[in-house]
Amino acid sequence: MKKLGWMVLVAGTLVSAGCATDPLEESRARPVVERYAALVNENYTDVVTKAKELQTAVNVFVADPTEAKLAAARNAWLAARPAYGQSEAFRFYGGPIDDEDTGPEGLINAWPLDEAYIDSVRGAPEAGIINATLEFPTLTEELLTSLNERDGETNIATGYHAIEFLLWGQDESKTGPGNRPASDFETAPNADRRRQYLKLATELLVKDLESVQAQWAPGADNYGKKFGAEEPKEAVLRILTGLGSLSGAELSGERMTVAYDNRDQEDEHSCFSDNTKGDLYANALGIQNVYLGRYGNQDGKGLDELVAAVDPKLDEEMKKRLQASLDAIQAIPGPFDQAIDTAEGRVKVKAAIDALEAQTETLVDVATALGITLNLE
Template identity: 35%
Template sequence: MNAKTVLVQSIAASFLIASGSAVADQVTQQQVVKHYADVAHAVFADSLTTAQILEAKIDEFLNSPSAPKLESVREAWIDSRIPYQQSEVFRFGNAFVDDWEGQLNAWPLDEGLIDYVAAGYQYELGNEGAVANIVANTSLTIGASQLDVSIISPKLIADLNEVGGSEANVASGYHAIEFLLWGQDLNGTKSGAGQRAYTDFVVGAECTNGNCERRGEYLKAAAELLVQDLEWMEKQWSKEVKDNYRQELLTDLPENGLRKMLFGMGSLSLGELAGERMKVALEANSTEDEHDCFSDNTHNSHYYNEQGIYNVYTGTHLREDGKRLSGPSIADLVAQKDKQAAKEIQQQFDVTREQVGELVTSAEKNNQHFDQLIAAGNTQGHALVNGAIMALVAQTASIERAASIIGIDSLSPDTADHEF
């Protein structure tokens, strides 16, 4: 079964997930927060598992590069995004997750920091690292700093992330790996993703674009760092580990845990997903502001961000092994207070998931990916993206309504300075 088949089945299965636990007995706030920690652990554990598979596929590819093996690695990368994007709902309410996230998922990036780029490459003005090309050089000068990059390691890549103080200097994480696997997407708002050849990793006479051995070293080190980072985060939510974040969360007042849950949901829904990831790219018709811009996987990243929000509200998560996790949820707390409101809020979640799912349908069935939908003059595409944005705005209002019903006041989700 290939990655696309798995992805399509996962999307189909996720639409079948209904609300969390049945309200046979009264659900308590503490039970909901505890189950939230269980869901977080499951999501990060799945993220780790899929990253380990990606790392193994990269090792296999680098041992004997070929076009089919490169395609297999790309499929593993896309698969790894499914659980990780569902984890982002844990960012905004839990500050330590947000602080950690930049090393794994920062974007957009000035890819010239990492490797060769096309002539006329547009990068952030004033960014001295934007064309540093770590793959092609063993030392870099950025500002007053002379940097030794002769040995590419996970630590070096972590140290180089945001080098020179620029957020565009993304050296690590999913998108650095994505760029190394696909290369730049030079199609603009036309159909097509990046087309890096497998020969960019062939050591010897068949090497294309030079520095193939160092390019492979970078890819391997970036994958190792990704796994290391996810190993650390998985432990933070594990019930088997003492004195971790899970323990801190569960010893706090349950209403504080609920506030973190609801603020995380609302902020991802409004400021991040509707704002930074959709509105910014749409208004500027900018493929540079597209999330998974090298692979054209943006529709899936958006969909699984929304799925993560839904998971936290309903206390559900579809595991990578096909098992369904469910338990006490915010949806249950709302239903205990106001069954009619619970029904209406659930309906809004369903509408929003369906609307964001239309971006997946557009890409998978109609071959109209997110970068094409945001093109200037694409009236239908703009309407589709705007529909998703407005559904997310309405969903955020429902999240605030849920918060009020269960006694969490003044939620104020982060808008990221966007107006809707």
């Protein structure tokens, strides 16, 4: 994933008209910060569970590569994406997922991906790591990790999208996703290495996700414990930085506007499986989750309670913006690669981009109401 620049500044505490106390007063803000840490753990726990289910399906498939088992592995990949998509609301502030030195995000969800870096593609039957038997005679997790983004940001060797490409193959269909045959893993040249690569990439994905989840697990001396005890203004600053960066430059920008402007399938997030619309929706849902303090059936104190105490009208506007973005993404006719190239689809995509941009502006207003100046690039 391209690294996006952002800068945040903490201003002096602002007090709203009609509010005689600090909007991030300890007794009100601490439960929200603690709930955020718990919510992150709930989400990442779900992410790991779904990734392990994907790993099980992949192992069953590579042990006996049939079309039915390939379909099951694809379904497990699709089922794993919503939880991870929601968790991207926890990025962009140097937390465990994307710490500059130790964060594994680039190994987990990097894109766009040059297919020929991994495997054979149309017109290049001997391309990729899988077919480079002399250069890479033994495939290992360590090798795949070292090759990820080596010599270029599209040289993706690991993560969800490497697995996606292996399961679906190139998307050459005008109406649906890629359709790699199971025989690629059984009788095609280097089928054994293709099976091994898929198995290793999935094992590595689970391990990387577990490493992130462990940093938020309750009862441990980890990042989550430190976050929950952090000074409220600093913690809320991080939370809003994550939401604003995902909503603006990343989601409405990199993930939608680039593909919209270029009309290029290669610029969409999950281009092999045609799951891009689902990814976008999950990202927007993750932002809403954090604002409301909820994940799935779990609910607690969110940013909305802090904002409502300062400016009830702004809180209602923020909630409307969040739902409007979800509705606008849902209204995009799928698959996304077709929507960016048809008149009706482009209108819907642009409407979703506009909704996300408006949502981002309102998030900045929310920060201001809470005494924080949020400058997002």
